[in-house]
Amino acid sequence: MENNGKQILGRLAELGRTGLDAEGRRMRLAASDADREGRDLVAGWMREAGLRVVVDRIGNIFGIWETDENKAEAPVMTGSHIDSVIDAGRYDGCLGVISGLEALKTMKEAGIRTKHPLIVGVFTNEEGVRYSPDMMGSLVYAGGMAVEDALASVGTDGTIMGDELKRIGYAGSVRPGFVTPKAFVELHIEQGPIMDAEGVSIGAVENLQGIHWQRITIEGAANHAGTTPTRMRKDAGLAAAKVNVFARELVTKSGGVATVGTIAFEPGAVNVIPSRVVFTLDLRNPDKAKLDSDDAAIGAYLKELEKSDGVRITSEHMTCFDPVPFDDGICRIIEKSAQNRGLSVRRMVSGAGQDAQMLARICPTAMIFVPSVNGISHNPRELTHDEDVINGANVLLDVLKELAEAE
Ligand code: HGY
Ligand code: MN
Ligand code: MN
Numbered sequence: 098m099e100n101n102g103k104q105i106l107g108r109l110a111e112l113g114r115t116g117l118d119a120e121g122r123r124m125r126l127a128a129s130d131a132d133r134e135g136r137d138l139v140a141g142w143m144r145e146a147g148l149r150v151v152v153d154r155i156g157n158i159f160g161i162w163e164t165d166e167n168k169a170e171a172p173v174m175t176g177s178h179i180d181s182v183i184d185a186g187r188y189d190g191c192l193g194v195i196s197g198l199e200a201l202k203t204m205k206e207a208g209i210r211t212k213h214p215l216i217v218g219v220f221t222n223e224e225g226v227r228y229s230p231d232m233m234g235s236l237v238y239a240g241g242m243a244v245e246d247a248l249a250s251v252g253t254d255g256t257i258m259g260d261e262l263k264r265i266g267y268a269g270s271v272r273p274g275f276v277t278p279k280a281f282v283e284l285h286i287e288q289g290p291i292m293d294a295e296g297v298s299i300g301a302v303e304n305l306q307g308i309h310w311q312r313i314t315i316e317g318a319a320n321h322a323g324t325t326p327t328r329m330r331k332d333a334g335l336a337a338a339k340v341n342v343f344a345r346e347l348v349t350k351s352g353g354v355a356t357v358g359t360i361a362f363e364p365g366a367v368n369v370i371p372s373r374v375v376f377t378l379d380l381r382n383p384d385k386a387k388l389d390s391d392d393a394a395i396g397a398y399l400k401e402l403e404k405s406d407g408v409r410i411t412s413e414h415m416t417c418f419d420p421v422p423f424d425d426g427i428c429r430i431i432e433k434s435a436q437n438r439g440l441s442v443r444r445m446v447s448g449a450g451q452d453a454q455m456l457a458r459i460c461p462t463a464m465i466f467v468p469s470v471n472g473i474s475h476n477p478r479e480l481t482h483d484e485d486v487i488n489g490a491n492v493l494l495d496v497l498k499e500l501a502e503a504e
Contacts, residue, residue, distance in 0.1 A: 098207060100199045100494055102487035108195045109486065112138055112179065113187030122184040123477065127222035127233075128156065128261035135179045136267055139194060139219055146202040148217070152269030154244045155237040156221040156262045162201050163214035173211075173501040174278035174460075175200065175493065176218030177285060177452055178234070182226050186479020188486075192467070193284040194219050196490035200497050212502035213279055220452045221262075227252045229310065230416040235455035238273045274459070280500045281456035282427060284465045284493045286481050288449050290472025298488050299435040300445035300466025301428040305454045306353075306383040309392050310415040312375065313340065313399070317408045319364060319372035331407040334362055334371035339406075343398050344378060347391045353382030354448070355391075377415070383446050385419050392417075421454040427463035427496065434495035440488055449474075465492055 115138060116131030118124050125131040136158060143150050143160030151159050163172070177193025197217035204211065220238070225231025228250045236242045248259030262268040285302075287293075292300055317333030337360065344355035360376035378395065382388035399410045428444065435442035445466050447454075456462045467489035470480040481489075 098203065098494060098498070100196070100203045100487070100490045102483070102490070105195055105199050105486060105490050106483055108142065109187060109191060112191050112195065116181065123181055123187065124183050124185065125179060125181040126183070126227040127180040127224065128258060128265055128267070129227070130265065132180055133265035133267070136219065136265070139179060139198070142198055143217070146198060147205065148201065151271050152267055153238070153271040153273045153275060154269055155234050155247050155273050156267040156269060157234045157238055157273060158219040158267070160198060160201065160217045161214060162205055162216070164210070166210070167212055167214050170213045171279035172214040172216045172276060173497055174216045174218060174281045174456070175283060175497055176216070176220065177283050178220045178223030180222055180224050182224050182475045184477055186474055186477055188286045188479055188481050189288065189474055190223055190285070192286055192481070192486060192489070196284045196493050199490055200494040203494055204498060204503065209498065210504045211498070212504070213500070215497060215501050216278070222258070223452055225416070227254065228258045231450050232452055232455050235452035239455040239458040240274055241455060241458060244273050278456065278460045280424070280427060281453060281460055281462040282465065282493065282496050282500065283451060283453040284467070284489050285451060286469045286474060286479070287445065287466040288469050288472070288474035290469075291445065292443070292466060292468035293470055293472060295443070296441065297443050297468065298440040298485060299431065299442040299492055301431040301442055302445045302447050302464035302466055303423050303425065303428050304383065305421045305423070305447035305451060306381050307385055307388040307420040308416060308418045308450050309380045309388060311378050311412050312415055313337070313378060313410065313412045315374045315408050315410050317370065317372055317406070320370045322368040322370055325370060330370055332370050333374040333408055336402050336406045336408050336410070337374040337376055339402060340378070340395070340398065344380065344395060347394055348380070348382070351382060351387040351391050352384070353380060353387060353391055355380050381448065383420050388420070418450065418454065421457050423453070423457060423463040424461035427461060427500070430496050430499050431463065431465055431492060434492045437495070438488065438491060440492070465489055465496070
């Protein structure tokens with residue numbers, strides 16, 4: 098059985114045209130007008146496919162295919178996210194939503210009967226760019242965060258998540274976690290270089306690395322860039338740079354990764370020593386002990402810096418997600434489907450955070466990866482070849498069919 102590949106590619110392109118700003122940059126930030134545009138498009142496709150569409154209180158959208166015979170059984174769920182980072186590619190998240198919808202449609206139109214209902218989900222705010230934490234919708238769905246706290250979260254633009262969901266018409270009434278799936282499978286691009294470099298078509302993702310996000314504020318003293326001798330400086334900018342270098346040295350040893358993705362200087366003038374710097378540090382490692390020890394080493398280093406550089410430093414953790422093991426049984430179904438389709442397949446670790454890591458808290462979960470050309474992602478040059486898109490969606494179809502116990 099095959100999906101309608103042309104439809105998947107067409108919808109990826111169509112969804113990819115939503116959320117473009119004046120400069121043509123794709124910015125479908127959670128609960129923005131651009132996000133609404135994408136949500137309306139996908140919810141329309143779900144209705145066209147004859148799915149029952151529900152929206153929960155944190156704005157997660159679910160397209161449900163159930164029959165009188167199977168609706169009492171636990172559903173098999175797939176899905177991902179359509180919110181994006183800034184100047185994003187068009188595959189991240191969208192591939193899993195569109196392919197999941199297509200798989201349900203393909204089975205439905207073929208008259209397949211399944212023992213379990215099937216659901217495709219669109220989870221709110223997976224990226225965490227506008228509101229923290231990331232994977233917010235799936236975290237709330239899995240019971241890891243109270244919906245009230247999520248709705249109260251304040252965005253980088255000062256808006257409130259709950260108000261914005263209301264404004265775009267996606268403040269649903271259904272309780273998040275309204276049904277516990279029998280299993281959850283997410284198709285996603287790798288976003289890294291391994292599969293493309295090795296020429297592997299399918300990844301059976303067996304676990305996912307831990308993620309710690311923190312926001313660090315360094316207070317120094319503004320002073321004249323020309324007249325202030327080095328020894329008298331309380332340079333918040335220099336201290337921030339030292340933290341970045343220290344974090345890179347740490348993860349080079351521990352096998353993790355560290356990223357300072359946002360940084361703001363005050364007062365932000367070319368000839369004024371920065372008095373205040375606020376930046377974020379994204380630390381990741383597949384090994385929990387190493388991640389925790391790197392995080393602790395950063396905390397100790399901040400204390401040292403306060404003394405050596407005469408600055409005041411505070412830090413608040415925005416997320417602390419442990420590494421997540423996925424379900425080996427589902428990985429074996431993914432491998433079997435790939436082999437039956439004559440596709441190369443290998444086990445993978447997800448370097449990126451995913452909605453699947455939250456669903457893994459409540460049901461057996463795994464992911465299917467397809468290659469990202471040159472490993473590029475979170476970048477408009479993100480690319481997955483059409484053939485790999487279609488292969489990934491067909492493997493997802495096989496896996497969902499087997500998990501839903503198609504007759
Ligand atoms: O940050 C991540 O890993 C994901 O893209 N949200
Ligand atoms: Mn993603
Ligand atoms: Mn992403």
